[in-house]
Amino acid sequence: ASSDQGHRRGMGACAQRKCATMPRLLSIALLTIASTRVGCLSSPARGTSATHHGAKRLSGADKPTVWSEFGALARETGAVNLGQGFPDWEPPQFVLDSAMEALGRNCHQYTRTAGHPSLVEVLAERYSQHLERRVCGESEVAVTVGASQALFLTLQALVNPGDEVVLMEPAFDLYYGQIRVAGATSVGVPMSLGVDGEWTLDTDALRAALTPQSRVLILNSPHNPTGKVFSLEEMEALAEVVRDHPSLIVISDEVYKYTVHGAGASHHHFATLDGMFERTVTVSSAGKTFSVTGWQVGWAVGPRHLITPIHSFLPYAQFCVAAPMQEALAIALRRADEPTFGPEANVDYYTALRADYARKRDALSVALSAAGIRPLPCKGGFFMMGDVSALEVPAEYLADTTPAAPVMPRDWALCRYLAKEHGVLLIPASPFFSAKPTREDLVRVAFCKKEETLAKALSRLTAFGAASSVAGRSDGHAASSDVTAPPVAGMAAAAE
Amino acid sequence: NVFAQCTQLAVKAGAVNLGQGFPSWPTPQFVSDLAQEKIAQGFNQYSRPGGHPDFVNTVAKFYSPRFGIQIDGMTNVCATAGATGALFTIFSALCDAGDEVVCIDPAYDAYKKMAKLEGVHMKGVPLKFPPGGPPHSAQELVLDMAELDAAITPTTRMLILNTPHNPTGKVFSRVEYEAVAEIVRKHPQLIVIADDVYEMTVSSGLEHVRFASLPGMWGQTISVFSAGKTFSCTGWRIGYMIAPEDLTAHLLKAQSITAHSNAAPMEQAIAGAFDLAESNGYFDELPKLMEAKRNIVANALSRAGLRPMVSGGGYFFMCD
Numbered sequence: 001a002s003s004d005q006g007h008r009r010g011m012g013a014c015a016q017r018k019c020a021t022m023p024r025l026l027s028i029a030l031l032t033i034a035s036t037r038v039g040c041l042s043s044p045a046r047g048t049s050a051t052h053h054g055a056k057r058l059s060g061a062d063k064p065t066v067w068s069e070f071g072a073l074a075r076e077t078g079a080v081n082l083g084q085g086f087p088d089w090e091p092p093q094f095v096l097d098s099a100m101e102a103l104g105r106n107c108h109q110y111t112r113t114a115g116h117p118s119l120v121e122v123l124a125e126r127y128s129q130h131l132e133r134r135v136c137g138e139s140e141v142a143v144t145v146g147a148s149q150a151l152f153l154t155l156q157a158l159v160n161p162g163d164e165v166v167l168m169e170p171a172f173d174l175y176y177g178q179i180r181v182a183g184a185t186s187v188g189v190p191m192s193l194g195v196d197g198e199w200t201l202d203t204d205a206l207r208a209a210l211t212p213q214s215r216v217l218i219l220n221s222p223h224n225p226t227g228k229v230f231s232l233e234e235m236e237a238l239a240e241v242v243r244d245h246p247s248l249i250v251i252s253d254e255v256y257k258y259t260v261h262g263a264g265a266s267h268h269h270f271a272t273l274d275g276m277f278e279r280t281v282t283v284s285s286a287g288k289t290f291s292v293t294g295w296q297v298g299w300a301v302g303p304r305h306l307i308t309p310i311h312s313f314l315p316y317a318q319f320c321v322a323a324p325m326q327e328a329l330a331i332a333l334r335r336a337d338e339p340t341f342g343p344e345a346n347v348d349y350y351t352a353l354r355a356d357y358a359r360k361r362d363a364l365s366v367a368l369s370a371a372g373i374r375p376l377p378c379k380g381g382f383f384m385m386g387d388v389s390a391l392e393v394p395a396e397y398l399a400d401t402t403p404a405a406p407v408m409p410r411d412w413a414l415c416r417y418l419a420k421e422h423g424v425l426l427i428p429a430s431p432f433f434s435a436k437p438t439r440e441d442l443v444r445v446a447f448c449k450k451e452e453t454l455a456k457a458l459s460r461l462t463a464f465g466a467a468s469s470v471a472g473r474s475d476g477h478a479a480s481s482d483v484t485a486p487p488v489a490g491m492a493a494a495a496e
Numbered sequence: 497n498v499f500a501q502c503t504q505l506a507v508k509a510g511a512v513n514l515g516q517g518f519p520s521w522p523t524p525q526f527v528s529d530l531a532q533e534k535i536a537q538g539f540n541q542y543s544r545p546g547g548h549p550d551f552v553n554t555v556a557k558f559y560s561p562r563f564g565i566q567i568d569g570m571t572n573v574c575a576t577a578g579a580t581g582a583l584f585t586i587f588s589a590l591c592d593a594g595d596e597v598v599c600i601d602p603a604y605d606a607y608k609k610m611a612k613l614e615g616v617h618m619k620g621v622p623l624k625f626p627p628g629g630p631p632h633s634a635q636e637l638v639l640d641m642a643e644l645d646a647a648i649t650p651t652t653r654m655l656i657l658n659t660p661h662n663p664t665g666k667v668f669s670r671v672e673y674e675a676v677a678e679i680v681r682k683h684p685q686l687i688v689i690a691d692d693v694y695e696m697t698v699s700s701g702l703e704h705v706r707f708a709s710l711p712g713m714w715g716q717t718i719s720v721f722s723a724g725k726t727f728s729c730t731g732w733r734i735g736y737m738i739a740p741e742d743l744t745a746h747l748l749k750a751q752s753i754t755a756h757s758n759a760a761p762m763e764q765a766i767a768g769a770f771d772l773a774e775s776n777g778y779f780d781e782l783p784k785l786m787e788a789k790r791n792i793v794a795n796a797l798s799r800a801g802l803r804p805m806v807s808g809g810g811y812f813f814m815c816d
Contacts, residue, residue: 041566052687052716054746056592062749086541099535099761108523108729110516113500145577145733149755177753181588294541294760315497316610317584318577322759323731324531 064404066431079425080457086293087448102327115143116326122333139304147285147298155182157309163215170432188434197376222256222380225444229265229380239273250280258289261358262379295325363454364447371461382448389441410440422464517811518730530765543760545752547575554767574747579722579735589750595653604662630816634666658691665807677710693722694810697786723766732762
C-alpha cells in the first residue's frame with residue numbers, strides 16, 4: 001500500500017508545551033478489552049477500503065520528533081526528567097480552591113463563545129493596566145484552549161497561504177507546524193550567542209529576512225528555549241522594523257511573562273510601544289502562571305480589527321472554552337494580586353513565584369556546572385540552556401540513528417547518553433533551529449521542578465561530572481579543562 | 497451566530513428559551529462531583545494531545561461492545577474540544593479547499609459554516625415529507641436514496657450523517673442506514689462522518705444505529721460523540737471521535753497542531769462518569785427523561801395551534 005502520510009505515525013510534532021511524557025500522577029494504563037455480554041468483538045476490518053490520505057495542509061507534519069523520542073526515553077529510563085515543560089508540583093492551594101468554588105457555581109453549560117464574561121472582565125481590567133489603555137473585553141479579548149490555540153487561531157485568522165511568518169531562532173517548534181497548516185512559510189532568523197552567553201537579535205538580519213510576503217513576526221518573551229527576556233531597547237528596535245513594514249503584524253507570545261526572575265529584568269508588553277497596539281496580538285495563558293498547564297485556558301488580546309477575525313473562528317474551533325476552568329481563573333486572577341503570598345505572606349503571588357523560580361534556576365545552574373555543562377544566563381521562563389561542548393559523547397551514541405534523528409546531532413546523542421546511562425533527561429537544542437547547519441553544542445533544561453527533583457538531578461549530574469573527569473584524564477581524550485575544574489563560581493551569578 | 501442571538505433575545509425579553517441546545521437542569525451530581533475529585537487528585541497538568549490514556553481507553557472499553565469491534569484507545573480514538581472541535585479537526589485533517597462534502601438537509605449549521613471556512617463545497621440532500629405533507633412524527637421523514645446516490649460521486653470527499661438528527665429529531669433506522677451503506681460501498685474513497693452526539697437520547701422502541709458497525713463501514717467512518725450532550729455538561733468541552741487507525745492518525749495530527757489537549761480535570765471526570773454510568777442506570781434514565789420532556793413540549797405546541805413533527809431522539813424537533 002502507498003505509504004500514507006498519517007499512517008501509523010503516532011502523534012508527530014508534540015512540542016514543549018505538549019509533553020510526550022505523562023505527569024508522574026498519571027500512568028499509561030493498557031486495558032484489555034474483554035468480550036462482553038454482547039458477544040465477541042471482531043478486529044477492525046482491514047484492507048476493505050483504500051487507505052485515506054490526509055489534507056494537504058498536514059503534509060510533512062507527521063515525522064517523529066524530539067518530543068516523541070525523548071518522551072519515550074523518559075518513560076523507559078526513569079531518568080530525572082528535566083525535559084518536560086510543566087511543573088511536577090500541585091497547583092497552589094488558592095488556585096485549587098478557586099476551582100472548587102467555580103465548580104460550586106454550576107457553570108457546566110456553554111458559555112459565551114469569545115470568553116466567559118467573568119474571566120473576560122478580569123482580563124480586560126488587567127490588560128488595560130498592562131497595555132496602558134482601555135481594553136474592551138467584548139471586542140478586544142478572545143479566550144482560547146490554551147495559548148497554543150490562541151497562536152493557531154491568530155495564524156488561521158490573519159495569515160493567507162503564501163504569506164511568510166518570521167521568527168527568531170532558536171524557536172518553540174509548535175510555531176512551525178501551525179505556520180505550515182496555515183499555508184504559510186516560516187522564516188527563521190537566528191539570534192547570535194555571545195561569549196557572555198547572551199543571545200542577541202541582529203535587527204539588520206531581521207530586516208534582511210523581510211519580503212513583501214512577510215505577514216507576521218512572532219516575538220516570544222520571556223523566550224523559550226533560551227530564557228532571554230527582551231529589554232525595552234531591544235523591543236523598541238523591533239518596533240522600528242515593524243513601523244517600517246506596514247503590513248506586518250506581531251504576535252507577542254508572553255506565556256512566561258510572570259516568571260521573569262533575572263535580577264534587573266522585567267517583562268515589557270510589546271503592544272505598549274508607540275503605534276504597536278494596533279499591530280500586535282498579545283497571547284498569554286493561565287497554565288504556566290498558575291501551574292495548571294492542563295486547564296487549557298489562554299487568550300489573545302489586541303485591537304478589534306485583529307481580534308474580530310479570531311472571534312469568527314471560535315464558534316467552530318471549539319464553541320467555547322471549558323466554562324468551569326474559566327470561572328476558576330476569574331476567581332484566581334483576583335486572588336493572586338493579594339499580598340498574602342511568599343514565606344512571610346506579604347507579597348503578591350507573582351512576586352513569590354518569581355522568587356521561587358530564581359532559586360530553582362540557581363539550583364539548576366549548580367547542577368549543570370557539576371556535570372561540566374556551562375549554564376547560559378537565564379532571566380525568564382523555566383528553561384535554561386547549557387553549553388555542552390566540553391563533554392565527551394561516547395562513539396556508539398554518535399553513530400546511532402533514530403527515526404526522529406536519522407543523522408544524529410552531537411547534542412541529541414549526548415542527551416540520549418545522559419538519559420540512558422546517567423539518569424538525567426535533558427533536551428537537545430538542535431531541533432529548535434531550522435537553518436542548517438544547526439548548532440549542536442547546546443541543551444535545554446527545565447527547572448519547573450520540585451526541590452527534591454532538582455536535588456536528585458544535582459546528585460546524578462555531579463556523579464556524571466566526576467565520572468567524566470576520571471574518564472577524561474585516563475583515556476587521553478581529555479575534554480577541555482573546564483570539565484575537571486570546579487564549577488566556576490561566577491556562572492550561577494551570571495545566570496542572574 | 498443564530499444561537500447566541502436567540503439566547504440574547506430570550507434574556508432581554510424574559511422569554512422561555514427553547515432555542516439553544518443545552519440543558520437548563522443541573523449536571524448530574526455524580527458527574528459534577530467527579531470534576532472536583534479529579535482536580536483534588538491532581539489532574540491539573542497537560543493531558544495528551546488526542547486524549548489522556550485514561551480517557552481514550554475508557555472510551556475504547558465503553559464503545560467496543562457497542563460497535564462489536566475491538567477498539568484501541570491510543571490508535572482509534574481522538575479527544576477534541578467538544579464535538580464542535582471534533583468537526584473542526586475533521587475538516588482541518590481531511591479537507592482541502594475545493595473538496596466536496598454531502599450532508600442531509602436540514603443540517604446543523606456548523607457543518608456548512610466549517611465547510612465554508614475551509615473552502616469546501618457542501619451539497620445538501622433534503623429529507624422529504626411523506627405523501628400527505630408534514631408528518632406527526634419525524635420518523636416519517638424520508639431520505640430519498642436515489643437522490644443521495646446521485647449526489648455522491650467519485651470526487652465526493654465526505655458524507656455527513658447525523659442520528660438522532662438535528663434539527664428534525666429523526667432517528668435513522670437500520671434499514672435506512674443499510675441502504676446508505678450500500679451507496680457508500682460503491683465509493684471506497686469516501687469518508688463518512690457519523691455525528692452521533694445525541695446517541696443517548698433515543699426514545700423507547702427505537703434503535704440507535706451506529707453506521708460504523710454496519711458491514712464494511714468501519715474502515716471509512718469517523719464516529720463523533722459529545723460528553724457534553726451525554727452527561728449534560730455542554731460547557732466542559734469534551735468530545736471524541738472513533739475511527740480506523742489511518743483516519744485517526746490524521747485526526748490526531750491535526751488536533752495536536754490546533755490546540756494542546758482538553759481540560760485535564762474535565763477529561764478525567766468524564767472517564768469516571770462513563771464507568772459510574774455503566775452501573776448506576778443513568779443511560780436508562782436519560783432517554784426516558786428526554787422522552788417525557790419531548791411529550792410536554794409537543795403537547796404544548798399542539799395546543800398553541802402548531803403542528804409538531806415529534807422527534808425520535810435528540811434535543812429538538814421541528815414544527816409546522
